[in-house]
Amino acid sequence: MLYLGVDLGGTNIKAALVDETGSLVREAAAPTGLPRSAQSICDDIASLCLALAGDRTVAGIGVGCPGMVDGGLVRYSNNLAWENFAMADYLTAKTGLPVKVGNDANVAALGEALVGCAKGAHSAVILTLGTGVGGGVVLDGRLLTGYSGTAAEPGHMVIADDLHAPMCTCGRRGCFESLASATALIRMTREAMDAHPDSLMHRLAGEGITGSTAFDAAAQGDDAGQAVVLQYVHNLAVGVANLINIFSPQVVGLSGGVANQGEALLAPLRHAVRAMVFGSKFQPRQTTITTCTLGYRAGVIGAAMLLR
Amino acid sequence: MLYLGVDLGGTNIKAALVDETGSLVREAAAPTGLPRSAQSICDDIASLCLALAGDRTVAGIGVGCPGMVDGGLVRYSNNLAWENFAMADYLTAKTGLPVKVGNDANVAALGEALVGCAKGAHSAVILTLGTGVGGGVVLDGRLLTGYSGTAAEPGHMVIADDLHAPMCTCGRRGCFESLASATALIRMTREAMDAHPDSLMHRLAGEGITGSTAFDAAAQGDDAGQAVVLQYVHNLAVGVANLINIFSPQVVGLSGGVANQGEALLAPLRHAVRAMVFGSKFQPRQTTITTCTLGYRAGVIGAAMLLR
Numbered sequence: 001m002l003y004l005g006v007d008l009g010g011t012n013i014k015a016a017l018v019d020e021t022g023s024l025v026r027e028a029a030a031p032t033g034l035p036r037s038a039q040s041i042c043d044d045i046a047s048l049c050l051a052l053a054g055d056r057t058v059a060g061i062g063v064g065c066p067g068m069v070d071g072g073l074v075r076y077s078n079n080l081a082w083e084n085f086a087m088a089d090y091l092t093a094k095t096g097l098p099v100k101v102g103n104d105a106n107v108a109a110l111g112e113a114l115v116g117c118a119k120g121a122h123s124a125v126i127l128t129l130g131t132g133v134g135g136g137v138v139l140d141g142r143l144l145t146g147y148s149g150t151a152a153e154p155g156h157m158v159i160a161d162d163l164h165a166p167m168c169t170c171g172r173r174g175c176f177e178s179l180a181s182a183t184a185l186i187r188m189t190r191e192a193m194d195a196h197p198d199s200l201m202h203r204l205a206g207e208g209i210t211g212s213t214a215f216d217a218a219a220q221g222d223d224a225g226q227a228v229v230l231q232y233v234h235n236l237a238v239g240v241a242n243l244i245n246i247f248s249p250q251v252v253g254l255s256g257g258v259a260n261q262g263e264a265l266l267a268p269l270r271h272a273v274r275a276m277v278f279g280s281k282f283q284p285r286q287t288t289i290t291t292c293t294l295g296y297r298a299g300v301i302g303a304a305m306l307l308r
Numbered sequence: 309m310l311y312l313g314v315d316l317g318g319t320n321i322k323a324a325l326v327d328e329t330g331s332l333v334r335e336a337a338a339p340t341g342l343p344r345s346a347q348s349i350c351d352d353i354a355s356l357c358l359a360l361a362g363d364r365t366v367a368g369i370g371v372g373c374p375g376m377v378d379g380g381l382v383r384y385s386n387n388l389a390w391e392n393f394a395m396a397d398y399l400t401a402k403t404g405l406p407v408k409v410g411n412d413a414n415v416a417a418l419g420e421a422l423v424g425c426a427k428g429a430h431s432a433v434i435l436t437l438g439t440g441v442g443g444g445v446v447l448d449g450r451l452l453t454g455y456s457g458t459a460a461e462p463g464h465m466v467i468a469d470d471l472h473a474p475m476c477t478c479g480r481r482g483c484f485e486s487l488a489s490a491t492a493l494i495r496m497t498r499e500a501m502d503a504h505p506d507s508l509m510h511r512l513a514g515e516g517i518t519g520s521t522a523f524d525a526a527a528q529g530d531d532a533g534q535a536v537v538l539q540y541v542h543n544l545a546v547g548v549a550n551l552i553n554i555f556s557p558q559v560v561g562l563s564g565g566v567a568n569q570g571e572a573l574l575a576p577l578r579h580a581v582r583a584m585v586f587g588s589k590f591q592p593r594q595t596t597i598t599t600c601t602l603g604y605r606a607g608v609i610g611a612a613m614l615l616r
Binding site for chain 1: 453
């Protein structure tokens, strides 16, 4: 059986024809072209999908959409400026196909859990370390969406309930996202550079500070860079250990730009997390902490898997 | 069909014959009599169960056991001083009945989720506010036990990652348990009494400080008591909101001594939590925060429900 997967972003609509194993058969993309109406965007999604399918039989369309998704309804999407749009019904009317919609971060997590870094695993928590900390939780092959349909917001788990903790975009202080996103890493790097005018980070950041600046400096022995990496890894470890103490997943998979650091991130992270997991030494089966493998395709593959 | 449920504690073994609706048919108890061997304790459990069943047909025995339970194996129980004891196999050999074993807090949560405060709900997070913060998570009628079998340790979710946060019994600082257990409430009460020699709490605590001291003083208008209650409710709200942002459960149920405060706890807690839930105003279905209803019987009923 074949499935259509759509990853709707603020910039591009990505779509793919995906087979039952999660392999891509064909891909296509179109600009999202914001600002424009939900109907107009969905007309383009429908055209992309019908063109990808051609005369092949497909089981349906899965869509990953930014924002709060509740069944086939997009309750609220800040990025798209949508409120209560019945996306699944609209797309079904346009294509004649069954449509399922999920939150984009959740859907990408489903892709990684079923086809990518956690393929075959009992359970997985996937975290995307980007502008924020997004993610999804997959238990027994199914996305955790909760009673409201909007579960799995690990980025808004407070890990530092403190008046002096960094402010999160959600308006609270000390959210995991405000301490472990790429944005947080860049903020910490900037603060360390201000405090250490002699740090190598100033030279490395010639083109602008990125999530790599502190890691690159640390690799070259820069003390201030190493301190930033240590603090960032600690913050990330606190949130990851919390999620392990709650879910005990078989796999924690990390994606997003920061995850590209690979072992420079994973090795100290695993070490820090192990000391934080409750009753770690008595647990016969430990959580594997790794990086995601599908890259930008996790979105379209996961969306297709909504229908499998 | 009838089921046997056993709640094994450090002081007593409680057992019950339970019907399919979760109603108690008969109860019995015996002292745990620590210290003594796992085998000797299980011999008493078997006798209690067989006596309760009499000549009735029962589907099997469910047991809630303190510590780290992995399938029918008790990996580690600090309270009982057990390590890697094959409890289910031992009890099956003694009784000829199928046996399932779960962590005691998890099993009590299953009872509340299926028969008590969250009966009929899509999902529930149950928290016991006692010496620590125990709990369990029930999704679609099933306990979340995770890959290791030992999931759902919400008490060891760090909510205040800070060198000055209170030390938890697990050796880390700022765990939910160290800030929202009855033990934490008593510590906060003692600290406030030391700082406020004129507080009503001194008179009310004549017999010793309890989890009610600050609530009782607050109800009589004592400023220091009200400050303790406010801070405690805030701490509890941070952890509860984290769990809602992660699970979006239909019900959060609170048990343990502190939960006996009822609306004096629940009303300010609901108010505080609502402001902390991510995207709360766009969610069509909100989590209900309530108190548990089964009392000490949650353990035996939940244990029996392991077999339903």
